Amino acid sequence: MNGPALAERVTPASLFRQSIDWKELAVRGGLLLCASISVLTTIGIVVVLATESFGFFRHVPVHDFLLGTRWAPLLEPRSFGVLPLVSGTMIVVVGSAVVAVPTGLATAIYLSEYASPRFRSIVKPVLEILAGIPTVVYGYFALTTITPALRAIFPATEVFNAASAAIVVGVMILPMVASLCEDALSSVPRAQREAGFALGATRGEVATQIVVPAAASGVVASFVLALSRAIGETMAVTLAAGATPRFSLNLLESIQTMTAYIVQVSLGDTPAHTVEYQTIFAVGALLFLITLGLNVLAHRFLRGIHRIGE
Amino acid sequence: MVAAHDAPLVPRPRPEIERSEGRMEPVAATPVLEAKGVSIAYGEKVAVREVSLQFLENRITAIIGPSGCGKSTLLRAFNRMNELIGDVHTTGNFLYRGEDIYSRDVDPVQVRRRIGMVFQKPNPFPRSIFQNVAWGPAINGLALKSELPARVEEALRMAALWDEVKDRLDDSGFSLSGGQQQRLCIARTLAMEPDVILLDEPASALDPVSTAAIEDLLFELKKRYTIVIVTHNMQQAARVSDFTAFLESGKLVEFGETDQVFTRPRQKRTEDYVTGRFG
Numbered sequence: 001m002n003g004p005a006l007a008e009r010v011t012p013a014s015l016f017r018q019s020i021d022w023k024e025l026a027v028r029g030g031l032l033l034c035a036s037i038s039v040l041t042t043i044g045i046v047v048v049l050a051t052e053s054f055g056f057f058r059h060v061p062v063h064d065f066l067l068g069t070r071w072a073p074l075l076e077p078r079s080f081g082v083l084p085l086v087s088g089t090m091i092v093v094v095g096s097a098v099v100a101v102p103t104g105l106a107t108a109i110y111l112s113e114y115a116s117p118r119f120r121s122i123v124k125p126v127l128e129i130l131a132g133i134p135t136v137v138y139g140y141f142a143l144t145t146i147t148p149a150l151r152a153i154f155p156a157t158e159v160f161n162a163a164s165a166a167i168v169v170g171v172m173i174l175p176m177v178a179s180l181c182e183d184a185l186s187s188v189p190r191a192q193r194e195a196g197f198a199l200g201a202t203r204g205e206v207a208t209q210i211v212v213p214a215a216a217s218g219v220v221a222s223f224v225l226a227l228s229r230a231i232g233e234t235m236a237v238t239l240a241a242g243a244t245p246r247f248s249l250n251l252l253e254s255i256q257t258m259t260a261y262i263v264q265v266s267l268g269d270t271p272a273h274t275v276e277y278q279t280i281f282a283v284g285a286l287l288f289l290i291t292l293g294l295n296v297l298a299h300r301f302l303r304g305i306h307r308i309g310e
Numbered sequence: 311m312v313a314a315h316d317a318p319l320v321p322r323p324r325p326e327i328e329r330s331e332g333r334m335e336p337v338a339a340t341p342v343l344e345a346k347g348v349s350i351a352y353g354e355k356v357a358v359r360e361v362s363l364q365f366l367e368n369r370i371t372a373i374i375g376p377s378g379c380g381k382s383t384l385l386r387a388f389n390r391m392n393e394l395i396g397d398v399h400t401t402g403n404f405l406y407r408g409e410d411i412y413s414r415d416v417d418p419v420q421v422r423r424r425i426g427m428v429f430q431k432p433n434p435f436p437r438s439i440f441q442n443v444a445w446g447p448a449i450n451g452l453a454l455k456s457e458l459p460a461r462v463e464e465a466l467r468m469a470a471l472w473d474e475v476k477d478r479l480d481d482s483g484f485s486l487s488g489g490q491q492q493r494l495c496i497a498r499t500l501a502m503e504p505d506v507i508l509l510d511e512p513a514s515a516l517d518p519v520s521t522a523a524i525e526d527l528l529f530e531l532k533k534r535y536t537i538v539i540v541t542h543n544m545q546q547a548a549r550v551s552d553f554t555a556f557l558e559s560g561k562l563v564e565f566g567e568t569d570q571v572f573t574r575p576r577q578k579r580t581e582d583y584v585t586g587r588f589g
Binding site for chain 2: 117189191192193194195196197198199200201202205209210213214
């Protein structure tokens with residue numbers, strides 16, 4: 001206590017003077033750099049898609065592209081109607097949704113409302129393993145298992161067919177739907193379930209009339225996210241559904257999805273900067289817009305998720 | 311109410327009870343619910359030990375005790391809510407009008423239809439005010455669809471909420487204030503026309519005005535229902551209840567008429583607790 005008096009030691013100037021902290025600046029700069037990588041990549045992709053698509057649309061009118069029903073960019077007479085690819089993608093998306101949405105929701109309800117903690121602790125990791133299987137394996141599974149099964153039931157089934165692709169994509173996104181739905185259902189406060197039970201509700205009534213509606217936004221968001229994955233799925237559908245662009249709803253025939261077409265051209269020997277080559281950017285841009293729309297929709301639903309409680 | 315705050319140990323007079331020809335005596339009124347030597351354990355942890363008590367018809371019984379004494383666990387055992395949590399082991403007998411509600415052939419859903427419960431925090435459903443009240447009777451087939459509006463109105467009137475919500479029945483239950491939400495939860499329970507209402511610290515999340523409204527409501531409700539209320543608020547127990555059970559560390563220390571428990575406790579621990587020496 002023999003030092004200088006407090007007022008002398010701590011003057012405002014010495015206390016508040018700013019000095020440049022280089023280490024802090026470096027950390028901040030490094031973090032910003034990492035954060036910008038994904039943003040810059042996204043911008044880059046959008047720019048490439050936009051400029052190449054623009055080149056494409058100088059040769060092909062937009063309405064011919066969007067409304068045409070024949071897709072034959074590589075064969076004479078050429079035709080650039082994208083609807084067969086869109087219909088191919090939609091068959092796979094709708095078909096996989098029919099498989100994955102009810103099954104996934106039912107799985108989630110069982111895990112969240114009925115299963116014992118022990119059972120849940122076994123099944124949840126299995127779901128996650130299922131979600132980690134490479135999609136090419138699912139494609140082989142479709143070719144070697146689902147298609148033969150379909151042909152046994154419907155002999156008219158082609159070797160490559162839309163039904164097989166839709167089913168296998170449904171199986172593929174099922175774990176994602178189940179897992180995300182389960183998260184949404186288990187985030188419903190226990191007080192909601194107790195209120196239901198205390199009013200003489202059965203487990204089924206509590207699950208379907210209290211928990212699922214309370215988690216509706218999360219459940220719907222999980223559907224939308226899973227569907228945008230189904231739209232973007234490439235490998236499994238290429239293997240299972242083949243490469244025949246067809247504007248038809250026959251599930252037993254071969255079709256081609258938008259993604260499968262992009263693969264076909266990217267791997268082929270189509271010269272760059274030709275109209276044929278630019279088609280993949282136009283198709284890619286359309287695909288990007290569709291999934292973007294779905295993701296925006298999903299975020300809308302997710303935003304409304306925390307409505308109970310406060 | 312104010313007097314009770316000034317003199318917390320003296321319950322306010324309850325003339326309607328005094329008039330009812332000696333039914334204050336535990337033996338004279340019918341026990342609606344009864345616990346006989348019950349113990350409840352979560353896994354290895356015993357929460358309630360060898361408790362026996364009974365709840366009489368059209369009476370309010372308060373269960374008091376310090377935090378963690380097992381009072382909520384005991385209450386939730388009376389409509390079989392504990393088993394929904396998981397690893398809960400219950401022994402002893404719980405009798406509802408003489409019938410063991412834990413017997414093998416008893417459906418817990420049926421038990422909960424007769425023995426309703428109101429929780430500590432208001433927990434309305436994310437639905438309209440009307441649907442909050444109508445849901446219970448609807449799923450249990452207690453009323454035709456055409457009868458629901460009348461039933462909802464009656465329940466909301468009994469819960470003293472009707473005048474505040476009659477013009478906005480389609481608004482969300484969450485649009486109400488905390489005190490109104492809790493009365494909505496009570497209305498929801500009343501719409502089931504239960505026999506017994508269990509309340510688990512129903513006013514602990516509410517402000518004093520809302521608390522007073524809930525307490526006044528309990529006096530009305532006990533004309534039709536048997537009521538059990540868990541509370542850590544001793545003044546509240548003294549104000550509203552006819553009988554009081556004092557629980558400590560899962561054991562029943564004392565059980566008797568509220569006047570006696572608060573003014574002439576038989577046990578030293580009870581006296582220490584009700585005079586605020588611990589807890």
